[in-house]
Amino acid sequence: MIVSGRALGQLSRRVVPTRIAATAGTTRGLADVQVEHGRGEWKTYGDIDQYKLGMYQIKCFNKISPIGLAQFPTGQYDIRKDAEEGNNAHAILLRSHKLQEEDVPHSVRAIARCGAGTNNIPVARMTELGIPVFNTPGANANAVKELVLCGMLLGSRRVVDGINHMKELGKQGLARERVEKDKSMFGGQELKGKTLAVIGLGHIGSQTARDAYALGMNLKGYDPGLSVQSALRLPQALELTDSITAAVSDADYISLNIPYIKGEGGTHGVIGPEVISHFKPSAVLLNFARGELVDSDAIKQFLDAGDGRYVTDFPDDLVWDHKNAVVLPHLGASTEEAEDAAAAMAADTIRDYLESGTIKNSVNFPATSLPDRPDHSIRFTVVNQNVPGVLAHITDAFAKENLNIVQQVNQSRGDIAYNVLDIDTTGHEDVLCFKNVQERITMTEGVLSSRVIYGAPGMGYAKNLDGQYFV
Template sequence: MPAKILITDPVDAVCANYLIKNGCHVDQIKLSKEQLLENIKNYDGLIVRSETKVTADVLQAATNMKVVGRAGTGVDNVDLDAATKRGILVMNTPGGNTLSAAEHTCALIASMARNIPQACATMKNGAWDRKLFSGNELYGKTLAILGLGRIGKEVALRMQSYGMKTIGYDPIVPAEVSKEFGVESLPLDKIWPQADFITVHVPLIPQTKHLINDEVFSRCKKGVRVVNVARGGIIDEESLLRNLKSGQCGGAGLDVFVEEPPKSEYYKELLNHPKMVCTPHLGASTSEAQLRVAEEIAEQFVTFFKGEGLVGAVNAGSLAVAMSSTNKPWLILARSLGTVTSVLGAVSNIEITVQDPNMKETSFLPAAVVSGYLYGSTGDKNINLINAMPLANEKGIKLSVVKSDTVEAKSLKLTATVGTAKFTVVGKSASDNMGLLTSIDENSFPGGLPMDGSLVFFTGTGSQAGSGFSSIEASLAKKNYAASALYRSTAGKDQVAWYVARVTPDTKEAIDLSDATGIKFISSKKF
């Protein structure tokens, strides 16, 4: 069945055309909040720009939603916490508007230095005042770039061509990396006294809100100029107005605002200040950028729905790693073993032991295992790698990964703590789409038990395989179930053996074994 995609904001037609070409059903229509709440349940994917607000109630109504895509960089119009809890992937296209945003930043810097907008406005009013709008060269000035990712790097390269010295700060980008594109990485307290211009290229998060404020202005050179083409609120706007009026700030170039459009009373004075250059969120508003983000989000959606990979994930880093061709068999195995673990009871801790020395990336394993465990425990099909870890944290389930000295190709061992007892579940990968259960608590299944279909788990003490199988088949038949395959683990004379039946049709109900001597129903699981 083709994926149904809803596009609710103005996105270039190339997006819908590409999706349709690749087998998706697409509706592109602007909806009111009420209409969106009513219709969102019919779609697997949603593509927006910045106009549509994807709030918690919208996501709650999106009962079939798999992915929300932002054709652009910022995702502050999407409730990420609500999406994550619902297991809905959020993706963006961070590279699509890089050049447009960088060029707009450079234009604002040059405009401030030479008073271009102010001079233009007075000429249109009939004035000719060369002296009033005398400016400054950029050559030899110091530009501080806060955030040295894609956009920050492109700004640096362009402003270096003006002869500016570029310094910067980024807690993630190493100093040796920024040095390669000509930016000296410094701590913030060393940046403030040196900067003639400051431009911000960081996301708006609690740590960056009001990053530029009264205290920062007081530590800067008198007349420092600031630029924000990132997100409104990174520069404290009321502080900015105070410092423009005092002259401590010599100019500001803002493309983004806390309120869009700006309505609060202080904006009248801020936007009309003679040292303010402002634009209405135009950083990504070029025909090239809009075409690029439309193409990119469409390509990312098609790749995702075809199961071929994951690009641009905002809230599911482990999913991106897990969907690689190398890790996909491990993902299937880990999730299946997690589901088997749910047979054992309510776990408080799961230790994941990797027994294959060739496995390099293990970061996704906890989410994969616990998603299988939670699905097995609740039957909730919405539990996945996106919301599994937050749900596990809420339930107090701890997970860890260790490497084993035991070498066994494509094998994982789970050690689950249930109350005060510990149990082990071991399996290995059989193919890209299926794992084999090889043992439960050291009782092995010779040849491995394929973890697929609907499996019913039993235990038996002292029973011969034949009589145990006969009792199980008879009990299943009374419930109108047929066993397409039966498995029995090895067990010592006085040990408990595990019996597993693959049944049709699928079942989650308990099987009455009152007539079966020594056989006990444990659980039914759908894989």
């Protein structure tokens, strides 16, 4: 293993056999797979005494739900719950930790966040390094949806103001005397028969629309990227519009359920003066998506001008104490059920990728659904830059080693391409050697990393680190 200039931990050494016996039943007839490059030593980061050869190591940041971690088989996975450990990690699990490049050892194949957003992960840099980043869309949808419904009630009847008023009366010993007299101070409206505009109709938006319809509300919605799956979840009575302004016009409640995207053409401040000018004076804006979606100056002017409301679980320096705003802690996914579901989904995603090469719910790699590996074959994966000619070099390298490709999948997304090749193992006696072909492929210009997936967890990984070969 070759180490770049970054200090990622103390370098240690240990000699291991050059031939690694495959786990029974997982190689479908193959006796041995040889991936070690015969350089006489094997190097790793961290404490070598704690390294468990033949197991996938998972490094956890934050406290990850035990229900999620239970998805990893104990005999096959070494879970490091202390962020100070895991310097030999094959994958990283995290929640809110702001991940730095220095947190990611060269041995890491994948990163998964137990949640929908990935703003705390340097996704662009991980893409350059050939590391897929996964999230868990929909795992917290029910929890956020319930908070949106709660937000509609909070924005309808000044419930928070009423609670604070009763606390003050209680201090004065006047609560029983004034409880009926003061209720007129906190009048409001019912949800039934009102119109809800849902901006973004993914997992959370579609669930919000469905439950609001059950409450007797009228529905409008906008989502230029509406998927077939999400469309099928929507109530038939929902009116789809062709713009945000068309959706919010005449709406009593407006729920934001869109991602925050920086840069030109992004969603920063998308709810600004132009959109807000189409609000009803009494409209209630519900923002449980991202604080940066709403222009603070514009929403303050709206709240100052009439009886409109703003309910959010993101901080806002301008309206945090406004009488027409309810600002909560970021509670959207803060339920045990949501944390369990997100952690379990993240764990399953990591397992799929490490064990079979399948990619699902990645924010930077192409979705890749793979068929079962044929009998008497070994799976070989390659991550490369999406440039012409690389695939031809990969297939040519196998041909030169007299290795037959029996099944192949090639997918791309932006600057990244992902190749999965199942290699026939018949006719190669007792040992199938991949060391020459893997080094040739990995060091091909444009290739970032490669893996031989077989019966020994964690083995068979190689990277091209700025022209240096890392195994």
